[in-house]
Amino acid sequence: MSGINGELKVTITDQYLEDYLQATVVFLKIQGKTVPFFIEKHKVSNSLLVKFEDVDGRDAALKLTSKEILLREKDLIPEEEREYEVTDNLEFRKYEGYLIVDKTAGEIGKIEEVVEFPQQEMAVVLYQENEIYVPLHEDLILEIDEDKNTILVQLPEGLLSL
Numbered sequence: 679m680s681g682i683n684g685e686l687k688v689t690i691t692d693q694y695l696e697d698y699l700q701a702t703v704v705f706l707k708i709q710g711k712t713v714p715f716f717i718e719k720h721k722v723s724n725s726l727l728v729k730f731e732d733v734d735g736r737d738a739a740l741k742l743t744s745k746e747i748l749l750r751e752k753d754l755i756p757e758e759e760r761e762y763e764v765t766d767n768l769e770f771r772k773y774e775g776y777l778i779v780d781k782t783a784g785e786i787g788k789i790e791e792v793v794e795f796p797q798q799e800m801a802v803v804l805y806q807e808n809e810i811y812v813p814l815h816e817d818l819i820l821e822i823d824e825d826k827n828t829i830l831v832q833l834p835e836g837l838l839s840l
Contacts, residue, residue: 685727689774689791694749695726696760698834701753702705707746715742715807768792770799770814773829778803778812781820781832786830788831805838812837 721727778786787803800811821830
């Protein structure tokens with residue numbers, strides 16, 4: 679999650695998106711504790727934005743960034759009652775939140791989102807205060823460490839300066 683003007687950009691696994699959109703309360707992991715947050719409103723554009731009750735302003739929202747978001751089991755919709763079937767054909771979406779590390783340049787940034795371009799999946803990464811697109815291609819990926827949530831890549835020279 680990332681905070682802007684009291685709203686948070688939320689990343690939800692596609693299989694739970696319908697559950698999340700119908701929920702009135704979610705829980706965030708804060709300092710090892712599960713804390714309830716009541717949803718004031720949702721907004722879906724290019725990304726999913728949520729405004730929680732009593733979270734007003736950028737500073738309050740920033741305190742909640744990068745927190746794990748949870749639903750109660752009773753808020754999950756039974757399979758037979760689901761209206762939408764989730765079909766996700768993006769191979770690398772499961773790596774959202776992973777840190778991209780270039781073999782030469784070092785840490786690039788966390789994957790905010792994986793988007794599809796013709797013939798190519800790209801990681802949206804905040805690098806030196808700029809949003810950049812990093813190609814996710816098996817020829818560029820050296821190693822994926824699922825324990826450390828990192829992807830080691832060897833990017834083409836000059837890609838980070840575009």
